[in-house]
Amino acid sequence: MLALLVLQGRELRALKVNCALMTLTALFLVYMSFSVAWSISDERVIKSLAEALLVFTFCLSIPLSVARFHWFLNTFVLLVILAAMVNCGYSIYLHFALPDYQPFESRMYSLGRLSNPVVGALSYGFATVLAAYMILTEERRIAKVAYIVAALMFLWAIVLTGSRGVYLALAAGLSTGVFLRYPGYLKIQMLGVMFTLAALSLAAYLFLGPELLFSRALSFRPEIWTEFVSRTMAGNIWLGVGMTTGSSFQLPELLIKHPHSVFVATFYYGGAIGLLTYLAMIVKSIFALQQNRALNLRLLGTMLLVSGLTATALDGDEIVTKVNYLWLLIWIPVAIALTRPPAQ
Numbered sequence: 225m226l227a228l229l230v231l232q233g234r235e236l237r238a239l240k241v242n243c244a245l246m247t248l249t250a251l252f253l254v255y256m257s258f259s260v261a262w263s264i265s266d267e268r269v270i271k272s273l274a275e276a277l278l279v280f281t282f283c284l285s286i287p288l289s290v291a292r293f294h295w296f297l298n299t300f301v302l303l304v305i306l307a308a309m310v311n312c313g314y315s316i317y318l319h320f321a322l323p324d325y326q327p328f329e330s331r332m333y334s335l336g337r338l339s340n341p342v343v344g345a346l347s348y349g350f351a352t353v354l355a356a357y358m359i360l361t362e363e364r365r366i367a368k369v370a371y372i373v374a375a376l377m378f379l380w381a382i383v384l385t386g387s388r389g390v391y392l393a394l395a396a397g398l399s400t401g402v403f404l405r406y407p408g409y410l411k412i413q414m415l416g417v418m419f420t421l422a423a424l425s426l427a428a429y430l431f432l433g434p435e436l437l438f439s440r441a442l443s444f445r446p447e448i449w450t451e452f453v454s455r456t457m458a459g460n461i462w463l464g465v466g467m468t469t470g471s472s473f474q475l476p477e478l479l480i481k482h483p484h485s486v487f488v489a490t491f492y493y494g495g496a497i498g499l500l501t502y503l504a505m506i507v508k509s510i511f512a513l514q515q516n517r518a519l520n521l522r523l524l525g526t527m528l529l530v531s532g533l534t535a536t537a538l539d540g541d542e543i544v545t546k547v548n549y550l551w552l553l554i555w556i557p558v559a560i561a562l563t564r565p566p567a568q
Contacts (some may be wrong), residue, residue, distance in 0.1 A: 226244045240291035241562045242512045248505040256494050265464025276544050281423035287563035301354050308351035309333050332353045332384035338543030346535050348532045350552040352378040353397045353531050358522045360405045389538040397531025404523050452483040452492045464495030486536035509561035
């Protein structure tokens, strides 16, 4: 990772990546990994550095693949959608065919690493944004119909999970897609955004019901965030408590196991330095995407980043970790933002 940062400028340009964003990403990953050194745990820094290297090489693999193979981006999106459909379809089948398969309640528990209903909902939300991107860019009608069917399947699965925050993420991501896909057509943009918001709001109200939608309010988010911010300020506000420090506390109603926000978690583990570095990486990703001349990269990356940031503002834990759903919400959008088309 460090070797890449000291390459000559000409060699960096040959990589077809955004050098400034790559540097910020590397700095954030290295800093958060070294925060393990002042954690209250027995974890070794080398393990966190290995996970950081895994994240970094993954982020670089996407821009390098896009630069090498012109068909890579849409093929990657298609394969992820197909994989999500397999998981989604089988999870829905098990939900209805084997009621006892559900561990504790009527919410759908998906297969594999998506067994948590919230994780499942956010992952299917990511797949829905991918399907929406293909609907917006695909010219063949039969392909559009296929992607619409896929999106409806993902939305059905989201409803079955009973999770609510994903609707906000979808509203943000899909509305952004409509705006970017039809620049200069204000009427189409406004109608598209209004339809998207109305459809998602109606679906949430009808399928979740007013009691589930409103009774849980913010699911203790203000209390959770206040607790972890207070812990950080009482300790070391600049450096945080370190990435492997415990992050649980007991509310009267339930045990909280993590900060339930990537932003709060980053501040808790990495302090103000970690949070500011993370925000710098995100802001640079936004600027890099808007300056990208390739419509497909700009559209897909921005839709995923806006959706991911909305979702992770309300949920999530540490993001420097081995493969999990936060790779879908944060690291794939950042990887797309790193990508430069050949002309740039």
